[in-house]
Amino acid sequence: MRILGIDPGLARVGYGVIETGPPIEMLDCGMISTEAGKSEGQRMVEIANDLRQLIRRWQPDLASVEKFFFYRSSNTIAVVQARGVLIMTLSRFRIPIVEYPPMQIKLALAGHGHADKSDVQDAVMRELNLDERPKPDDAADALAVALTAWFQR
16 A cells, blocks of 8 residues: 655645555655745645645555644644645545544654654654655654554554
8 A cells, every 4th residue: 555644834745655565665755845935825736736746656545644733823824725735636636535633643653642753753764664864854744644544544
């Protein structure tokens, strides 16, 4: 099974693609970036276009998306809107979607819901047999989201 993990954002959308094998392996990871100087609408179009390219390239069987954790921030609405674009794009390709909140991802990877970022990244490295942490952090987070979907299947 091929799983696309997504860590939503407006400026940066982390993605990670795993093949469940056995063995479980990372096929790709990275980040969709949008420019701050562009309108939110233009940035949403960029996110959708880049995600479509990833879907066509990797043809995932499942998408795992981190649920947005609500907090007071000036970009909360924009991030939620970007997440909506991601969900819509995945749905257009008829890719099943599962969603996990940050605490559940931390619990699945590190064994407790209040794990710090380094604990989760260490677990990603261990599970995918990587020699170093995936970069950038958004990509490592997306791989954690993909692994959570596999562990929760």
